[in-house]
Amino acid sequence: MSDLQAISLSPIVPVALTIAGSDSGGGAGIQADLKTFAFHGVHGTSALTCITAQSTMGVTRVDGLPVEAIAAQIDAVVQDMRVQAVKTGMLLNREIIAAVVERVQSLNLRNLVVDPVMVSRTGAQLIDDEAVTLLRDVLVPLGAIVTPNRYEAQILSGLQINTLDDMRAAAQRIHKCGVSGVLVKGGGMAGELRGVDVWFDGDCLETLRTVTVETRNTHGTGCTLSAAIAANLALGQDPLTSVKNAKNYVTEALQFALEIGQGPGPVGHFFPYLTEHRRLNYKSSP
Ligand SMILES: Nc1ncnc2c1ncn2[C@@H]1O[C@H](COP(=O)(O)OP(=O)(O)O)[C@@H](O)[C@H]1O
Ligand SMILES: Cc1ncc(COP(=O)(O)O)c(N)n1
Numbered sequence: 067m068s069d070l071q072a073i074s075l076s077p078i079v080p081v082a083l084t085i086a087g088s089d090s091g092g093g094a095g096i097q098a099d100l101k102t103f104a105f106h107g108v109h110g111t112s113a114l115t116c117i118t119a120q121s122t123m124g125v126t127r128v129d130g131l132p133v134e135a136i137a138a139q140i141d142a143v144v145q146d147m148r149v150q151a152v153k154t155g156m157l158l159n160r161e162i163i164a165a166v167v168e169r170v171q172s173l174n175l176r177n178l179v180v181d182p183v184m185v186s187r188t189g190a191q192l193i194d195d196e197a198v199t200l201l202r203d204v205l206v207p208l209g210a211i212v213t214p215n216r217y218e219a220q221i222l223s224g225l226q227i228n229t230l231d232d233m234r235a236a237a238q239r240i241h242k243c244g245v246s247g248v249l250v251k252g253g254g255m256a257g258e259l260r261g262v263d264v265w266f267d268g269d270c271l272e273t274l275r276t277v278t279v280e281t282r283n284t285h286g287t288g289c290t291l292s293a294a295i296a297a298n299l300a301l302g303q304d305p306l307t308s309v310k311n312a313k314n315y316v317t318e319a320l321q322f323a324l325e326i327g328q329g330p331g332p333v334g335h336f337f338p339y340l341t342e343h344r345r346l347n348y349k350s351s352p
Contacts, residue, residue: 080300081147084293085113085140085166086155091121093332094286095155099293101335106297111147113139116158122285122327130158133165140169150300151177153292154205158193163200170208177299180209181292185217207244211305213292214240216254230259230273237266247305253287265309274310276317283323283331290333291316
């Protein structure tokens, strides 16, 4: 039997669903999520929440989709396939968050990874204040894992975050809102804390360190990380193992981040695994 036949006859192909926005530049959002799912050998499905006109230079326009269209996409996938893990990304506004919460609850979606996309790594708020409150009070508590960056963790915890101890305190405070596992990400921290994450699940408080990658091409790191966590959960890994595997994957993808466009380029989702010959034909980050 050929490898191809073996794959198509395989009885269980894990399925993951991303509920997120589109990034026309292909580095973050749905595009990053589907590449990440594919890399992990997980079938990727998607419910689009909004369309951003975006590049490495920034976002020039955002159009939200009607909530009925978002709910219908989720229903279509879940009614047909066994979805083992779900991640949420950019949910844009109150109405969209409420619609997603309603579907997550009524379809009893498990293994939910909430990437609380609210503030960019540079500190710019991406969704309005009312949406922030709803996300914090209603969606985050439904999550198996929530993955705030430095600024999002400040909003969710109400604490200022400047040190590793602050990250630890924030993870513990956010855990109190009902989510099972909290990963406070350190991409927006300064100095040696850049790229250091903190995990708390009620029992275990762990600092996760990888090498710090010296690159400006970090577009899509958060989306890629949360999608990789969802992929690992879909593959049957426990939450902490999923987080550790995902962090290692993001670190490798950062090491092969792409010098594409005029702003911060996207991480290289498949680039660590291209053959040496093909890799040499691309310019990777320094
Ligand atoms: N320069 C870096 N070196 C190593 N890891 C990094 C670096 N920048 C970000 N990361 C990692 O990428 C993941 C995403 O974090 P972050 O960039 O803070 O998220 P977001 O994109 O949501 O702002 C985290 O695991 C973080 O530690
Ligand atoms: C549609 C969309 N969703 C999410 C992000 C955040 O991206 P990052 O992973 O760099 O935080 C983005 N820039 N665009």
